[in-house]
């Protein structure tokens with residue numbers, strides 16, 4: 001089943017609402033906040049930097065960027081207007097931050113408009129990431145920086161043994177929410193082909209045991225997908241959800257995914 005972000009107009013309104021909350025919830029976790037600070041510290045923001053956040057969602061990274069030292073202006077763009085509406089509400093008191101509707105592969109900006117472009121969990125969702133990077137290169141000044149942060153979805157796991165049935169939920173979640181789960185491993189090469197020179201690369205593991213803020217939801221959504229796609233019946237869906245909750249309750253849950261940041265300059 002395709003990544004829901006590939007056909008944004010087909011995402012049911014209730015799912016859009018749920019994702020609005022889950023994006024904010026994810027960004028607010030201490031591990032994701034630390035990862036954002038960590039990779040933004042690898043970026044040399046020039047004084048008065050103009051920054052573009054592509055695939056900004058409800059804008060959690062754009063809000064951080066707007067107060068980052070040296071940054072004068074931040075523009076967030078996304079393909080989903082409901083996300084942008086929420087982003088504008090949440091950033092109402094941030095004067096140097098604005099949001100626009102745009103497709104990442106066809107940006108409504110003149111050449112060399114920005115010093116830094118941020119792609120925070122965008123690229124693995126877009127068919128043709130090379131088209132996004134071509135646009136990033138066009139709107140960046142010479143010597144400007146692209147900062148990419150994305151999931152290495154091949155590492156997403158809740159398994160605690162071989163053939164753990166809960167891992168089937170995670171595999172279904174990735175199938176329904178990610179276009180290319182291997183992309184970050186090919187990104188150094190893809191970035192080079194797009195004319196970017198590598199500056200920094202980091203790994204950011206996201207591990208959850210007690211109170212899993214993200215991985216519980218990924219597991220339960222995966223069970224729901226398998227039911228909606230007709231692969232399992234209602235009883236199996238409920239059993240998988242119950243097993244996930246049981247493990248959390250007895251302290252036996254383990255959820256993990258590695259995220260990767262790559263910083264590169266336009267050469």
Ligand SMILES: C[S@@+](CC[C@H](N)C(=O)[O-])C[C@H]1O[C@@H](n2cnc3c(N)ncnc32)[C@H](O)[C@@H]1O
Pocket residue numbers: 005008023024027054055056057058059060061077078079080083102103104105120121122125126
């Ligand atoms: C996983 S969300 C990440 C949102 C935000 N950066 C965050 O991490 O909270 C991916 C975002 O990319 C957007 N997106 C996906 N494909 C896009 C495209 N072709 N053009 C613009 N935005 C796109 C989606 O609408 C969604 O808001």
